[in-house]
Amino acid sequence: MIYMDNASTTAVDKEAFDIAKKYLFENYANPSSSYSMANDVKADIEDAREMIANILGARYNEIYFTSGGSESNNWAILKSCELMENKGKHIISSRIEHHSVLHTLSYLEKRGYEVTYLNTDEKGIIDINELKSAIREDTILISIMFANNEIGTIEPIKEIGKLAREHNILFHTDAVQAVGHLSIDVNELNIDLLSASGHKFHAPKGIGFLYIRSGIKLQSLIHGGSQERNRRAGTENTFGIIAMAHALKNSYETLDKDSLYVKSLRDRLGSLILKNIEGSHINGDMENRLFNNINIYFENISGELLLILLNQNGVCASLGSACTTGSIDPSHVIMAVSNDKKRASSSLRLTLSKYNTEDEVYKTFEILKKCIEKLRS
Ligand SMILES: *Cc1c(COP(=O)(O)O)cnc(C)c1O
DSSP: OEEOBTTTOOOOOHHHHHHHTHHHHTOOOOTTSSSHHHHHHHHHHHHHHHHHHHHHTOOGGGEEEESOHHHHHHHHHHHHHHHTTTTOOEEEEETTOOHHHHHHHHHHHTTTOEEEEEOBOTTSOBOHHHHHHHOOTTEEEEEOOSBOTTTOBBOOHHHHHHHHHHTTOEEEEEOTTTTTTSOOOTTTTTOSEEEEEGGGTTSOTTOEEEEEOTTOOOOOSSOSSOHHHHTSOSOOOHHHHHHHHHHHHHHHHTHHHHHHHHHHHHHHHHHHHHHHSTTEEEOSOSSSBOTTEEEEEETTOOHHHHHHHHHHTTEEOBSSOTTTTTSOOOOHHHHHHHOOHHHHHSEEEEEOOTTOOHHHHHHHHHHHHHHHHHHHO
16 A cells, blocks of 8 residues: 555654553553652643643643644634624635634534635635735634645745734634644744644644633633643543654654655656646645645546545545545635636645655556546546
C-alpha cells in the first residue's frame, strides 16, 4: 500500500507513542484522583500543555484539550456566539471551510444567526477587501481556516487577524491542517481562538486542542466535571495528550528538513503528472500552499472510479475531504473556487508525509497514469 492521504489522517509518531504508552499500561491513574500516581499524570499533562503553548507563542493556560478538530470548531463557534449575543448575530466565514465549521454555521443560521460566506479567487484565497466590506456593526465572529484541507491553500491569516482586532471582532481559525506544518504565533497573527487536531500531525485520533486567548470568557461546550480549569468536562485522554505534545514537538524540531523533503516529493509527483498525463490541471495556488498537498483535476474522468482503481492498485488517495467521499456530492471547495461541477467531481487529492519515499512517488505516478488511461479508453 502507498499512503498518499495524510490530510485525512497520519501515522502516529513512534517516539511519541513510546513516551505516551506509559499512561496506558503503567500510570493509568485518573489525573483527578488524589494519590501521587494521579498527581504525577496531572503534572505531566500540564507539561504537555506548556510544550504546546510554547510552540504557538501562547501561555499554558490558554490551551484546552478536546477530542479533536471537530469539537474545537464547534466549541469555538457556538460559544463565541453565546458570549457575544448582546452585540449581534452576524458571522463571517468562507465557502471553503471544513464541514465541522460549515455545519455548525448552518445550525446557527437555523437559530437566527446570519452568516456571510466569503468567496475565494480561483486559487482558493479569500479577498481581504471583500472581508473588509462584509464587516458590520453586529459582526461578532470571523471564522476563517488557516489552510484548506482539500487544495492546501494558506489564507492571509495575519491580515484577517489585524482586521478583526481593529474592529473588535473575535477571530477563530480552524488551523487543523496548519498546526505541525507551518510555524504559527498566535500573538503575531492576532488569533483569538485556534482549533487543532492531533491526528493530522502524527498524534493519535480523538485528541486535539482549542487555544482560547486569555480574557475571552468562552463557556463550556461539554458540561460535567471540573477538568480543564472548569471549561471542558470529561476525564482527560492522558495517553493522547502526552502523545500529541511530543508529536507536535517532534514535528517542529524537524520541520525545516521535513518540509523541504516532502515538498520536493510533492513537486516531483506534481510535475510528473502535469507533464505526462494529458488534460491534467492543478487546483489551488502553488505559492500559498501546504508543502504536502497536491490536488489535480483530470478532464473526462470520474473521480469516484479513479479512486476505486487506485485502491485496487494499492494507492490510498482522496477526492477531497474524507467526509465527502462516499457521498455523490462534488467537492464544495472545488465548486467554490471553480464553479465547475465536472472539475469538482474529477479532482484528486494526494497528500504526502515524511514517511513517503521517492520510490513511492514514481510508483504512484505510474499507477495513476495507467488508471487514467484505462478510464479514458
Ligand atoms: C480533519 C479536519 C477537521 C476535523 O478534525 P477531527 O479531529 O477529525 O475532528 C477539521 N478541520 C480541518 C481543516 C480538517 O482537516
